[in-house]
Amino acid sequence: MRIMVTGGAGFMGSDFVRYLAKEHPDWEIINFDVLTYAGDLSRLNEIASHPTYHFIKGDITDPEAVDRAMEGVDMVVHFAAETHVDRSIMDASVFVRTNVLGTHILLEAARKHTVKRFHHVSTDEVYGELDLEANEKFNEESPYRPRSPYAASKAASDHLVYAYHTTYGLPVTISHSVNNYGVYHFPEKIIPLFITNALEDKPMPIYGDGLSARDYLYVSDHSRAIHLILTKGRIGEAYCIAGNNKTNGIQVADVILAATNKPATLKRFVKDRPGHDRRYALDASKIERELGFRPQVNFEEGIKRTIDWYRNNVEWWKRVKSGEYQKYYERQYQLTK
Ligand SMILES: NC(=O)c1ccc[n+]([C@@H]2O[C@H](COP(=O)([O-])OP(=O)(O)OC[C@H]3O[C@@H](n4cnc5c(N)ncnc54)[C@H](O)[C@@H]3O)[C@@H](O)[C@H]2O)c1
Known part of the structure; x- marks a missing residue:
């Protein structure tokens, strides 16, 4: 093959x-x-x-x-x-x-x-x-x-x-x-962005009211x-x-703050993304019924594994967060501290 x-x-x-x-x-x-x-x-x-x-x-x-x-x-x-x-x-x-x-x-x-x-x-x-x-x-x-x-x-x-x-x-x-989400995730996406910012004691930019939910x-x-x-x-x-969970921006931040032992003051509400979709959710019964697929890693376990990985791979994410990324980040969130 x-x-x-x-x-x-x-x-x-x-x-x-x-x-x-x-x-x-x-x-x-x-x-x-x-x-x-x-x-x-x-x-x-x-x-x-x-x-x-x-x-x-x-x-x-x-x-x-x-x-x-x-x-x-x-x-x-x-x-x-x-x-x-x-x-x-x-x-x-x-x-x-x-x-x-x-x-x-x-x-x-x-x-x-x-x-x-x-x-x-x-x-x-x-x-x-x-x-x-x-x-x-x-x-x-x-x-x-x-x-x-x-x-x-x-x-x-x-x-x-x-x-x-x-x-x-x-x-x-x-x-x-x-x-x-998981290991080696580019830190422009919310979960690795919040984890790496928390590890660097930088604010976590939460869009709008922070209630938009994802699975x-x-x-x-x-x-x-x-x-x-x-x-x-x-x-x-x-x-x-599907992963079969419903998690909003505030909850993502809270889970990461608790796991990294960082203060709630790192949560920073920023202007919402234009046209920000409120919620996504999928009914995955077809793949479960036809192919027997069910996720094996629940959100609690997955986020723990992910945070551990970012803790142990600082060199990787510091490298990918340098250069072009820094300009994008500053323009996007206008948060430099
Ligand atoms: N990340 C998610 O949560 C998610 C969810 C559902 C579906 N998807 C889909 O899964 C796929 C992978 O997502 P990801 O998060 O791994 O993306 P990513 O941004 O991490 O990686 C994209 C890869 O595509 C390569 N690439 C981009 N343009 C290319 C081109 N013109 N020619 C060859 N290679 C090119 C990049 O170099 C990079 O390695 C995408 O199609 C995305 O739409 C992503």
Whole structure:
């Protein structure tokens, strides 16, 4: 089996690559990643010398590079994307280029090379927001109502993936996951941002009233779910992946403050994100029923593991938090102390 993972140097892609290397030591894994600010090969140090692992530095918006890399590939698992909502609000153009155009270029190559599976890693954000108080959850049949440029670019890419299935018979699957968190998470996202700021005695910027709620999934559970979809999922189907918790910004801050023994004064309420989705939640009964997937790491355990990891890997996050990140952070939150 030869499997091409796009965006394998990113947070979730690297977890999946590490998972695959353990689960299938005989599979050829091609990590195709251009290494944007969010990509970092040190996430893959532990498998870098594995004889069946190969890294190709390439851009999914470059048709020739994609075509060359897909030669002889059986399966594509497509993680590569621009992923940060706040950055998509500042400038959506790279989101459209990478997430929409890049996905189209991959689909064309997958069609040409007759891959046996094209798995597209999508998000719950394509369905839009839910009321904070409602019990409703989205599922695979919910209509698309993306609200941020990021979500809209992912929705557009999902539509292309479905269209390549119905029009050309490309064997696709799609997954919609809730927010992931865990080790090696880039510290622009809320959980690693709050952990690393707490460890540095810096304020935690909480958007708006801090009540917007998310469901968090530990990243290794996500990798397991993707593997199940690849091996047992039905072609042409989408699967929602959930962590089954409801946690708001204040609660994230409080859990991290308690675990790091830092004062509540580090909580700092900042201007809300424009169009901030109030709540996301997914009904994941399809993947549970059809593929037997259930998350194994609950939020309490996952956050503990994550905080421990950031405590023990200060060098990693200090490095990724320097340079370009610092300018982004100051512009975004206007909090320099
Ligand atoms: N993080 C989440 O909570 C979450 C939840 C649901 C779905 N997703 C989806 O999962 C996927 C991975 O998310 P993540 O958080 O690991 O992202 P990330 O931002 O950590 O990593 C993205 C990776 O893609 C690479 N990349 C970006 N543009 C590229 C290009 N043009 N060519 C090749 N590589 C490129 C980057 O270098 C990086 O390694 C994305 O498709 C995202 O939409 C993320």
